[in-house]
Amino acid sequence: MTEDHQQLQEHVAAYALDSLEEPERARMEAHVGTCERCTSRLDEYRAVLGSLPIGLEPTEPPAEAWTAIRAAARRRRPARGGMERIIPTTWRWATWPLAVGLAAGMLAWNVWLLREISVRPPGPDVEALARRPGRLVILTGTGVRGASARLLVAVDGRHGHLAIAGVRPLPPGRTYQLWFVPASATPVTGGTFVVDAGGRAWVSIMVPISLDDAHVIAITEEPSSGSSAPTGDYLVEAHTWR
Amino acid sequence: MSDSGYRDRRPRAGTGLDEPADLDLLGRMRSGDEAALEVLYKRYAGLVFTLALRIVGDRELAREVLQDAFLRCWDGRETYDAGRGRVPWWLIGIARNRAIDLLRSRPHQARLREGGILPGNARTSDPSPWEAADAVGLRRAITSALENLPMAQRRAIELAYYGGRTQSEIASELGEPLGTVKSWTREGMERLRVSLWPLIDPKREE
Numbered sequence: 257m258t259e260d261h262q263q264l265q266e267h268v269a270a271y272a273l274d275s276l277e278e279p280e281r282a283r284m285e286a287h288v289g290t291c292e293r294c295t296s297r298l299d300e301y302r303a304v305l306g307s308l309p310i311g312l313e314p315t316e317p318p319a320e321a322w323t324a325i326r327a328a329a330r331r332r333r334p335a336r337g338g339m340e341r342i343i344p345t346t347w348r349w350a351t352w353p354l355a356v357g358l359a360a361g362m363l364a365w366n367v368w369l370l371r372e373i374s375v376r377p378p379g380p381d382v383e384a385l386a387r388r389p390g391r392l393v394i395l396t397g398t399g400v401r402g403a404s405a406r407l408l409v410a411v412d413g414r415h416g417h418l419a420i421a422g423v424r425p426l427p428p429g430r431t432y433q434l435w436f437v438p439a440s441a442t443p444v445t446g447g448t449f450v451v452d453a454g455g456r457a458w459v460s461i462m463v464p465i466s467l468d469d470a471h472v473i474a475i476t477e478e479p480s481s482g483s484s485a486p487t488g489d490y491l492v493e494a495h496t497w498r
Numbered sequence: 499m500s501d502s503g504y505r506d507r508r509p510r511a512g513t514g515l516d517e518p519a520d521l522d523l524l525g526r527m528r529s530g531d532e533a534a535l536e537v538l539y540k541r542y543a544g545l546v547f548t549l550a551l552r553i554v555g556d557r558e559l560a561r562e563v564l565q566d567a568f569l570r571c572w573d574g575r576e577t578y579d580a581g582r583g584r585v586p587w588w589l590i591g592i593a594r595n596r597a598i599d600l601l602r603s604r605p606h607q608a609r610l611r612e613g614g615i616l617p618g619n620a621r622t623s624d625p626s627p628w629e630a631a632d633a634v635g636l637r638r639a640i641t642s643a644l645e646n647l648p649m650a651q652r653r654a655i656e657l658a659y660y661g662g663r664t665q666s667e668i669a670s671e672l673g674e675p676l677g678t679v680k681s682w683t684r685e686g687m688e689r690l691r692v693s694l695w696p697l698i699d700p701k702r703e704e
Contacts, residue, residue, distance in 0.1 A: 269687035270680065274598075275658035275665050299583065301687055304694045305659055306587025309549035310633065311640035317547035321561045322539055325568050329535055332573045399602060401595035424599075454575075477603070489602070 261291055268294055272301035274401065278495070391497060393473055397422060399491035403455075407434075407473060407494075409463055416463050418449070420475070421456045423491060431480045432457075432491075436465050437472040446473075448482045467497065520585035524578055527571065535572055542586050543568070546593045553597035553660050563600060567593040584698075598662035636697060643693040651686030654679055 264287045270276040271284045288295045390411050397403030403422035410416060418434060426432065434446035444464045451457040467473075474493035476486045518526075518537065526534035543564060550563035567589060570576040576592050578585060644652055650672075657663045657671065669679040 266680070266684060269684045270658070270665055272687065273655065273658040273683065275663060275668070275683070277664050277666060297691075300691050300695050300699075302591070303583045303587050303698055304687070304690050306583060306590045307636070307640055307694060307698050308644070308659065309545055309552070309590055310637050311644055312548050312552055314544055315548045315551050317543050317564055318557070318561055321543070321547070321564050322536070324561075325539065325565050325572075326532065326536070328565070328569055329532060329572050332569065400599050424603075 260287065261294065264291075265294055265297070268297050269301055272298055272305060282495075391467055393467070393494050393497040395420075395473060395475065395492045395494040397492050399489045399493075400424075403492050405475065405492050407461075409467060413466055414463050416461045417458065418446075418461050419456075419458050420449075420451065420492065421454075423451055423455050423475075425451055425453055425455060426477065429480050431478055431482065432475055433478040433482055433486070434461060435472075435474045435476065435486055436463065436467075436470045437474065438465060438469050439471040443474075443486055445482065445484075448478065448480075471495070473497075521578075521580070524571070524585065528574065535568070538571070538585075539568055542589050545586060546589055549590055550593050550597045553594065553662070554600055559600055560597075563593055563597045566596050570596075594659075601662055639697055640694060643690055646693070647686050647689055648682075651682045651689070654682040655686045655690070658683065 260283075264280075264284055267276055267280050267284050268288075271281065271288075276284060284294075288298055391409045393407040393409070395405040395407065400423055403420070405418060405420035408417045408419075420432075423432065431448045431450055433448045435443040436446055437443040446461050446464060447459075449457050449459045472490075472493055472495055474486070474490040476483075476488045476491060478487055518534070520538070520541075523534040523538045527538070546567055547560055547564045550560035550567075551557065554560055554563065570592055571578075571589065576588075578588050647655075653672065654668055657668045658665075663671065665679055665683065666676055668683075669676040672679065
């Protein structure tokens with residue numbers, strides 16, 4: 257039994273309850289992927305938690321709930337064949353999974369990088385380019401469970417793309433805003449965006465500061481005109497990246 | 499569990515002669531079978547709605563959670579992993595996540611909840627019309643397990659599970675050290691696991 261396991265097994269219950277905070281949460285997330293004992297115990301805790309609502313005073317749902325579900329289900333009928341997900345209209349160009357698309361993007365940037373290195377004279381710029389063939393930041397849903405985002409930053413450190421899923425479409429007058437937070441400094445906006453009816457978006461962005469200077473990258477909900485500083489909790493965020 | 503009088507008559511969805519299993523229903527839903535969605539809904543909507551109402555404390559919001567949970571299952575935004583447990587626990591997890599998100603994003607609704615409109619936790623002795631008779635025993639076992647927890651442990655677990663609170667938030671709300679709350683959570687969950695896991699272990703059904 258490793259020292260890491262001895263420390264982390266104390267946190268399995270809180271992790272199962274989604275009440276564990278950073279940095280223990282990130283450590284536990286990494287640990288359960290490698291520890292069969294903790295994974296097994298986690299599954300048991302989650303099953304127990306899943307059964308707790310059975311002990312509640314039962315309340316029958318309103319009849320109109322099924323009416324609404326049936327109507328919406330007919331509009332969102334899954335694709336025949338059983339294995340395809342519903343892809344909103346704005347995403348139908350991307351029939352491959354998002355991960356494949358991102359990998360293709362990374363490959364294209366690497367090709368561009370090689371071309372740039374071959375045409376530029378040797379020096380510090382080329383060395384910097386060679387060390388950083390594009391960067392990927394993975395944001396996880398801390399304020400919105402199940403949400404996630406991927407931020408792809410080109411080798412020039414300024415141009416990028418943000419892909420996000422799992423957040424709710426916002427009402428009129430509200431928007432999502434991307435932030436780059438330097439250590440001990442005011443967050444800098446990366447721009448605002450909206451998601452489609454499926455809670456997804458794919459947007460081009462300009463990265464306002466170097467990722468090396470950013471401490472946190474996060475997304476919040478703001479008024480539609482954007483804010484000069486975050487006014488709400490971080491919904492999706494990242495604290496580490498390569 | 500002999501002291502609770504519980505017998506192993508857990509609900510086994512789909513084991514009646516004409517009742518499809520939960521996994522069959524999910525597979526048919528992926529193919530666009532609306533009838534399968536309706537069966538799954540009738541089977542678990544009450545449980546999901548009850549949980550949602552417990553968390554958000556408002557019937558309209560709870561209905562929103564209920565609808566969203568089942569539609570996510572229908573259109574594939576949520577995919578079921580058999581290795582993670584039974585289908586109802588998976589549904590419960592989806593609904594809880596959505597309910598907690600609503601709770602966090604709509605603080606005015608949370609104030610409704612804090613105003614005491616929560617449904618009670620105490621079980622009535624009479625099952626509701628939509629409950630299968632053999633689920634009553636499991637419900638009594640769960641209620642008993644919770645009632646047998648020290649109040650501090652139960653409170654810590656319920657604040658986390660139904661309130662979406664972090665360990666630090668629970669410590670602040672209860673006015674207790676973080677380490678104490680962590681101990682309550684760990685010990686309480688372990689007690690619940692020892693009491694309830696033997697009753698709900700999927701492998702016991704085989």
